[in-house]
Amino acid sequence: ANVTSITEDNAGLLWLTFWDGGLQTFNRYTGEYTRIEFDQSVNVCTSAIKYSDINNVEWICFSSFDNFILINPITKEYKKYPKNDNEENTLKGSGFSNIFKDKDNNLWIPSTAGINVCYRRNQFINNLLLYKEIAKDNPMIYGFPRTLFRYDNKFTMPTWFHGNTYTYNENWNLLSIEKQIDKKLNHKN
Numbered sequence: 001a002n003v004t005s006i007t008e009d010n011a012g013l014l015w016l017t018f019w020d021g022g023l024q025t026f027n028r029y030t031g032e033y034t035r036i037e038f039d040q041s042v043n044v045c046t047s048a049i050k051y052s053d054i055n056n057v058e059w060i061c062f063s064s065f066d067n068f069i070l071i072n073p074i075t076k077e078y079k080k081y082p083k084n085d086n087e088e089n090t091l092k093g094s095g096f097s098n099i100f101k102d103k104d105n106n107l108w109i110p111s112t113a114g115i116n117v118c119y120r121r122n123q124f125i126n127n128l129l130l131y132k133e134i135a136k137d138n139p140m141i142y143g144f145p146r147t148l149f150r151y152d153n154k155f156t157m158p159t160w161f162h163g164n165t166y167t168y169n170e171n172w173n174l175l176s177i178e179k180q181i182d183k184k185l186n187h188k189n
Helices: 130-134
Strands: 002-008 014-019 022-027 032-036 045-052 058-064 067-071 078-082 107-111 114-118 125-128 149-151 154-158 165-169 174-178
Touching (some): 014 045, 014 058, 022 045
Antiparallel strands (some): 002 014, 022 032, 045 058, 058 067, 067 078, 107 114, 114 125, 165 174
């Protein structure tokens, strides 16, 4: 199994996500690995990040293709947010490959439908369905979000598949599209 991300909790325990290996902890002082068991739908884990909620309770957040999960590193209590394209205030899309945290400690979860935002104050989930703005209903054409950067009050988002980079303002209005460089070009020095 390949490690897809590593994060450290406040006690110094390392949390590792694995492709085909789920979620495990590693105690670097004892050298022990412990697999965190969930149901079968959480075998592929793609990203993990440390997060604290409005009550300053620490959580380790991680994603799998169709789930977003918060786990308390002390009690091992967890909250599972499965995707549900038919309900309000739920995750939309699939392919939750990364999780990002902004300066306000809100969580941003890109998917095949756009961006899902989990707000720190109430863990309410808002959906920014970005494809419709550029008249692309097929995320394979758009290329769903690979990562997300916030800089100078702008969000910049490179994507999988076609590899274009999209830049939005704070209100998620599209500012620009940078096209992927043609792979067929042969650059010689």
